[in-house]
Structures are given as C-alpha cells and as structure tokens.
Amino acid sequence: MPHQFKRRTSGNRMADTAKTTEKKGANTRLAHAGYEPRGFHGFVNPPVVHASTVLYPDARTMEARDQKYTYGLRGTPTTEALASAIDELEGSAGTIIVPSGLAAITVPFLGVLSAGDHVLVVDSVYSPTRNFCDTMLKRMGVETTYYDPRIGSSIAELIRDNTKLVHTEAPGSNTFEMQDIPAIVDAAHARGVLVSMDNTWATPLYFRALDFGVDLSIDAATKYPSGASDVLLGTVSANEAAWADLRQSQLTLGVCAGPDDCYLVMRGLRSMGVRLERHRLSALDLAERLEKAEGVARVLHPGLASHPDHAIFKRDFSGSSGIFSIVLDAPDPETHRAKAHAFLDALEIFGLGYSWGGFESLAVHASLDDRTVAKPPEEGPVMRLQIGLEDPDDLMRDLDRALEATASV
Numbered sequence: 001m002p003h004q005f006k007r008r009t010s011g012n013r014m015a016d017t018a019k020t021t022e023k024k025g026a027n028t029r030l031a032h033a034g035y036e037p038r039g040f041h042g043f044v045n046p047p048v049v050h051a052s053t054v055l056y057p058d059a060r061t062m063e064a065r066d067q068k069y070t071y072g073l074r075g076t077p078t079t080e081a082l083a084s085a086i087d088e089l090e091g092s093a094g095t096i097i098v099p100s101g102l103a104a105i106t107v108p109f110l111g112v113l114s115a116g117d118h119v120l121v122v123d124s125v126y127s128p129t130r131n132f133c134d135t136m137l138k139r140m141g142v143e144t145t146y147y148d149p150r151i152g153s154s155i156a157e158l159i160r161d162n163t164k165l166v167h168t169e170a171p172g173s174n175t176f177e178m179q180d181i182p183a184i185v186d187a188a189h190a191r192g193v194l195v196s197m198d199n200t201w202a203t204p205l206y207f208r209a210l211d212f213g214v215d216l217s218i219d220a221a222t223k224y225p226s227g228a229s230d231v232l233l234g235t236v237s238a239n240e241a242a243w244a245d246l247r248q249s250q251l252t253l254g255v256c257a258g259p260d261d262c263y264l265v266m267r268g269l270r271s272m273g274v275r276l277e278r279h280r281l282s283a284l285d286l287a288e289r290l291e292k293a294e295g296v297a298r299v300l301h302p303g304l305a306s307h308p309d310h311a312i313f314k315r316d317f318s319g320s321s322g323i324f325s326i327v328l329d330a331p332d333p334e335t336h337r338a339k340a341h342a343f344l345d346a347l348e349i350f351g352l353g354y355s356w357g358g359f360e361s362l363a364v365h366a367s368l369d370d371r372t373v374a375k376p377p378e379e380g381p382v383m384r385l386q387i388g389l390e391d392p393d394d395l396m397r398d399l400d401r402a403l404e405a406t407a408s409v
C-alpha cells in the first residue's frame with residue numbers, strides 16, 4: 001500500500017492542537033511536556049507504574065478491552081508521559097519507547113522490511129546498525145546497500161523497485177559528515193520509500209527530523225535525554241504515515257521499556273535544553289581551539305566553518321551538540337595506534353569509555369575499518385571526543401597534555 005507523505009512544511013496536527021506548545025521556547029516545553037500534574041493528585045512528576053496486569057471492571061469491558069490501559073506492554077501512565085513529551089518535541093503522531101537506542105533502530109527496521117526487500121543505509125552509520133543489517137537482516141533475506149553520506153539527491157539512482165527504506169544518520173557516527181536530508185527525502189518519497197533517521201546527535205531540539213519529511217525519527221535516549229550515563233533507552237517517533245506499522249512492530253516483538261528507566265529519562269528531559277546548550281558551547285569552543293593546536297590535522301565538527309558540509313548544517317540544524325572528532329597528525333600509518341594510545345593514556349579528566357551524552361567528558365579511538373564508501377580520514381587516527389559539562393579550560397589543558405604525549409611517539 002503506498003504511503004501518504006506529508007510535506008516538510010506541514011508540521012503535525014496532533015502536536016499543534018494538543019497545546020499551544022509550538023510558540024513556546026524549547027526550555028519551557030521541556031519543563032512541562034508530557035505530563036499534567038492534575039492528572040495525578042497534583043504531583044509534579046508522573047507516577048512510576050510497575051505493571052504487567054491491568055484489571056477490568058467487568059466481562060464486557062475485558063472482552064472489548066474498552067479502557068485506556070489494557071496491559072503493561074501496551075503502555076502505562078509512566079511510558080505515556082514520556083512518549084507524549086517526545087511527541088511534543090518531535091511533532092510526531094506517535095512515539096514508541098524501547099530498551100535501548102539500538103532497539104530503536106532494529107524495531108522499526110523489522111517493522112518495515114520483509115524477505116526480498118532492499119534497504120539503503122548511510123555508510124557512516126552507527127556501527128551496530130551495520131552489524132544488524134549484515135547479520136540478522138541478511139539472514140532474513142533483506143539486502144543492504146551502503147551509500148555515501150554526501151550522496152544527496154543522487155540517492156535516486158540507488159533506489160530499486162524493492163527498496164523499502166532509506167536510513168540516514170546526520171552527522172555520521174565518528175566522522176560527522178552531514179547529509180542533505182530534504183534531498184534524500186524527496187528522492188525516496190518520489191518512489192514511495194520510507195526514510196528513517198538516527199537523530200541522536202542533534203536531538204529534536206536542534207533538528208526536528210519529521211519537519212524535514214523524515215518518517216521515522218530515532219533517538220538513543222541513553223545519550224542527551226538521559227544525560228547521566230546511568231540508563232539505556234531508545235525512542236522512535238513516527239509521522240502519521242509510519243505510525244501504525246511502527247506501533248504494531250513494537251507490540252508484535254514485545255519490546256518495551258521498564259518504568260524506572262522511562263522515569264529517569266523523563267527526569268533528564270527537563271534539563272536537556274540547558275545541558276545541551278552547555279555541551280554545544282563547550283564543544284564548539286574546544287573544537288575551535290583544537291583546530292589551531294599542534295598535532296591536530298583536522299577537526300571533524302559540522303558546526304565549524306571549515307567543515308565541508310557546514311552549509312547544510314547551517315541550513316537545516318539550529319544547533320550542534322557535544323561530540324565531535326579530531327584527526328591526529330600522523331603521516332606514518334604505522335604510528336596511528338601508538339599515537340592514539342598515547343593520547344588516551346595521557347588524559348586525566350576525559351574518561352576512556354563508549355557512549356556519550358552524559359555529564360562527563362569521554363574519549364575513544366574511533367574504529368572505522370568497516371567503512372566501504374565513506375573512507376576514513378588518512379592524516380592520522382580519529383579520536384572521538386564527548387565534551388561533558390566540566391569547565392572548558394580544564395578540558396583544554398587535559399587535551400593539550402594528551403596532544404603533547406602524541407608528539408613523542
């Protein structure tokens with residue numbers, strides 16, 4: 001059945017009519033989204049409902065499931081508070097909440113793709129997404145083609161009759177290439193193909209994917225919405241065209257999130273705007289300083305004027321978040337690993353750890369061996385930096401120490 005697509009200027013009816021939220025600032029919306037205290041005795045925060053069974057008052061109601069909540073898997077006041085807060089931010093028709101950011105990718109993929117189908121995935125994708133495509137999807141008879149993140153409208157040439165989904169991620173994981181989302185959406189929709197986007201980096205605060213025509217907006221709530229490195233959670237928000245299938249996919253697979261995790265993310269959302277602002281400013285400040293630092297060949301941050309895709313970034317995004325990469329200056333490939341290790345081992349404030357979006361700064365030597373189209377930078381090893389909420393001058397001193405350590409390798 002062909003999908004009906006909304007244009008990117010159309011916005012979302014549900015979000016517009018529910019409250020006059022569109023006119024308020026991001027922090028005001030974050031402080032009040034998703035929960036009406038009067039709905040639960042006036043308490044400021046939603047109740048944490050631990051539930052499988054929901055009781056029905058009589059046989060008729062039970063048979064017809066004619067009440068708001070019917071079973072824990074299908075939703076509780078806690079999951080509903082979070083989902084409706086995300087709907088307000090995304091402008092979506094509906095949001096599912098799943099136990100991890102990775103599940104927020106696999107669940108919609110499984111809902112859309114069948115044996116014999118084809119999916120287009122950006123080559124700079126979060127690498128566990130690639131692993132899912134190359135193993136489980138392949139085993140199920142779904143073929144994946146990886147495309148250049150800078151492909152733009154030429155994606156049309158890769159769309160086949162059996163292509164069902166174009167998956168985007170901007171900026172790309174570790175290497176931070178931007179994508180021309182409106183051009184890709186136009187090409188995909190012209191052939192009746194859905195577009196998903198892993199929007200974890202920008203969050204709906206800095207890029208409202210659905211307003212740009214994306215059908216399925218994916219966010220690893222583990223990152224900025226949580227903000228504290230203490231919870232795993234994922235959300236997928238759909239427009240009206242994609243919502244029914246997304247919801248069905250979640251219920252068919254039985255993938256739902258626990259109430260405590262939903263509560264923690266709801267709590268994190270309230271301060272996400274001010275945290276992101278700090279992440280944004282500190283990361284830009286450090287990125288600019290690192291561009292001039294000795295031992296750095298290149299800084300990969302789309303918010304910098306020097307970034308090759310800065311024009312697209314400025315056109316579509318309203319802000320940048322706290323994670324970017326630097327390419328160390330190491331002409332001899334034989335030294336890459338040793339330089340990367342020297343850099344990491346000299347850090348005192350930055351932790352060596354995966355994931356990001358929390359309050360603490362982190363560094364990782366990015367592994368880019370799986371790229372097939374978007375070749376990694378050649379000047380040296382790529383160090384991914386998550387800039388936390390610490391004071392930027394302290395962080396810069398730490399980075400200077402690390403760069404100094406690479407010089408002697």
Ligand SMILES: *Cc1c(COP(=O)(O)O)cnc(C)c1O
Pocket residue numbers: 099100101102103126173198200201220221222223232233234355356
């Ligand atoms: C971390 C991350 C995910 C997965 O989130 P988890 O909750 O760790 O499973 C998905 N996409 C991107 C871009 C990420 O950085």
